[in-house]
Amino acid sequence: MKNKDTNFIEQLNLKDKQALRVFYEKYYAYMTSFAMNYCTSRDEAEDIVQNVFISVWEKELCFESIGKFITFLYTSIRNSAINQSKHKKVEEKYEKYIQNTETLSQEELIEEEVYLQLFRVIDTLPKRCREILELHMQDKKNEEIAEMLSLSVLTVKTQKAKAMQILRKELGSLYYVLIFWEII
Numbered sequence: 510m511k512n513k514d515t516n517f518i519e520q521l522n523l524k525d526k527q528a529l530r531v532f533y534e535k536y537y538a539y540m541t542s543f544a545m546n547y548c549t550s551r552d553e554a555e556d557i558v559q560n561v562f563i564s565v566w567e568k569e570l571c572f573e574s575i576g577k578f579i580t581f582l583y584t585s586i587r588n589s590a591i592n593q594s595k596h597k598k599v600e601e602k603y604e605k606y607i608q609n610t611e612t613l614s615q616e617e618l619i620e621e622e623v624y625l626q627l628f629r630v631i632d633t634l635p636k637r638c639r640e641i642l643e644l645h646m647q648d649k650k651n652e653e654i655a656e657m658l659s660l661s662v663l664t665v666k667t668q669k670a671k672a673m674q675i676l677r678k679e680l681g682s683l684y685y686v687l688i689f690w691e692i693i
Contacts, residue, residue: 514575522571540586547590561585599628623683630679638672641665
């Protein structure tokens, strides 16, 4: 005899509308509260949760168990919120750049352009490399990053090296400016 969670997952995998209703009613409030840990407003958190719910419904996802389903939800919400936050910061930085262009010195203009190029490349990094590089740029040590992301220190070092290699390739001589400025 199947238990209730197994039946729910099977129905959700089959895109059953009743399972979607149960999914929404059972998880929406929890997921929104979780998203609030990463967002500045409730509206932002709700948008993120709704987008994750839509992706569960529209994409060809298949979950093996309720545990894997819940892990997927939390991970998707966290990643979406982090990505949205990063994107918002880049937009804010760019808007500030545009507003201040007239009053910026030549040196400040160069610095802003270097940062803009850096963030563009960071956004193209594979997810794990990007997460590790961002934490590294926040002056986190390899051991701290490993603990925060539940990874081995060796994995952190490997992913950080991969990120640096991509940055070096994509940024060319700007890479060395970033090192000189101690940004990366």
